[in-house]
Amino acid sequence: MPGRVSTYYQSSKVNPNRPFGARTIDPNTYSSQIYSMDAFKIPPLFQSARNALYTRYSLNDWDNSNHAAYNTSDYLRNGAERLRLDTLRLCKETDARRTQSDVGKKLGERVNDIVFWKNELLHETDEMLAEIAALKEAKRLVEKALPETEDVLSIAQECLYNREKRQGIDLVHDGPETALIDEVSSIRKCQEKLRNVIDKTTAQLNLNRAAQHELEKDSGDKFIAQNLDECAQQLTGSSRGLAYHNGIENIDNTKSVPETWCMFTNNNIKRSQAERAASRHLRNEFNTVLNDCANEMWNQWNLTNQALTDRIKDTLDARNKIQTHLSKVLQEIFDMSKHIELIKKAIQDKENPLQVAQTRLDIRMRRPNVEACRDTAQLRLIDEIDEIYDTLETLQNKLRRAENSMQDLFLIKASLEENLAIKNNTLFIDREKCLAMRKTFPMSPICGVRLRTSSDLLLNK
Incomplete structure (x- = not known):
């Protein structure tokens, strides 16, 4: 882009998996995943006036970024909640006492x-x-x-x-x-x-x-x-004589x-x-x-x-x-x-x-x-x-x-x-x-x- 300082923009790492025309943050993209953070250079605190004349994002980008963050937060929070509930349900279903009581x-x-x-x-x-x-x-x-x-x-x-x-x-x-x-x-x-x-x-x-x-x-x-x-x-569970009998469930001696x-x-x-x-x-x-x-x-x-x-x-x-x-x-x-x-x-x-x-x-x-x-x-x-x-x-x-x-x-x-x-x-x-x-x-x-x-x-x- 003309008029931009090349030193600032060259310090960022471009993700080839993300299209160049995308202006909103996709929560499903690679860059949105919190696996690793790319190294970038922090611009100096006192920027020149020239740099202030050239903004990096628009208001729409800012709103979209906020909404994307909200959506990502909701999505991840819902997924974690579902995982937690499923885990609790599985734990309840496989609870030894409940199983033993039913048996x-x-x-x-x-x-x-x-x-x-x-x-x-x-x-x-x-x-x-x-x-x-x-x-x-x-x-x-x-x-x-x-x-x-x-x-x-x-x-x-x-x-x-x-x-x-x-x-x-x-x-x-x-x-x-x-x-x-x-x-x-x-x-x-x-x-x-x-x-x-x-x-x-x-x-x-x-x-x-x-x-x-x-x-x-x-x-x-x-x-x-x-x-x-x-x-x-x-x-x-506290009875005496308990032991493992591996493969006993595969034996069928019923008549x-x-x-x-x-x-x-x-x-x-x-x-x-x-x-x-x-x-x-x-x-x-x-x-x-x-x-x-x-x-x-x-x-x-x-x-x-x-x-x-x-x-x-x-x-x-x-x-x-x-x-x-x-x-x-x-x-x-x-x-x-x-x-x-x-x-x-x-x-x-x-x-x-x-x-x-x-x-x-x-x-x-x-x-x-x-x-x-x-x-x-x-x-x-x-x-x-x-x-x-x-x-x-x-x-x-x-x-x-x-x-x-x-x-x-x-x-x-x-x-x-x-x-x-x-x-x-x-x-x-x-x-x-x-x-x-x-x-x-x-x-x-x-x-x-x-x-x-x-x-x-x-x-x-």
Whole structure:
């Protein structure tokens, strides 16, 4: 510029990055940045008058410079404030206490979830243990009832074997024998039902124990997880045992997510509930089978006893009739023996009249000549002898018939006595051997008549 002192202006350093035509100060230019200050020469305090005639800036430049300074100050102050606020916010967001508090809250929520499901598992485990105990008790009752049915079976079979010792006509296929055969068949069917129930019980107990094992394993895992999470929740900056574990956040050993974790425990509980329901149904089936078997055996037992009682009554009637007939036969034998003696005496009594008549006739046969007349006396003697012979012949026939009748009476007496012995033997077998051992039902109160009461008690449990 003409008229300017070259010495003053040459001492300044020109920034090539700033355009020469710029008259206002740009806060973004290199020269406005407070990284370094260019060296310049201070003009002397007493300038010459000539220098005063030539000003360096205009009023606009002065105003623009002031405004630029204001703007730069505002800009830098705003930037510093934003940086300060961002730093404070970052410090607050990354505050260890706040982070630990949030993590502790999450851990507490997780511990509450674990405690909830662990309590559910423990409750279900207690229910399963109670169900297993009830099922074992039911199985014990069935296993106790099964060998006791052998006593009933042995009695029925022994009755059949004893009744094979009947004799003669009494060895018949009567009502008691049919009832005993039906009783044996019924008992064997009941034994088969009880064995099937025991087999089902064994299988169900295995399933219940498997479900119990899963519940206990799951609850044990949750107990360990609860202790670990509670330990992690209680850690603070002043806790002992703190250490760096570099890279631990990059290790992922998880095997489930909250949804699958809940589903796993829920499935274990549902499985246990299903097995408990099946177990309760099986115990109800126990009661039904035990009641049916007991009622069936008891009813058949009573039917057999009734058949034996009826048969004993018929045998008693037959024996009493035989005794009556035997008494009559014995009386008839006694009377017939007297009658035979009477006939024999009558025959003996006819000997003397026959001898007299024959002697008379023999004497009269000695009459001489014409005196040997066939007179009425002669005819009467002949008739008398004929009458005596006829009487003797009749008496002899009567004696033979009486003796034959006596033999028949002795035969019927022997037959009646044999039948009486047979009936007594039958009565002894049916009444003393069979019915005597069947007076009491050879089973414990859990079966038989009082089985329903015990089954109801078991069902209430």
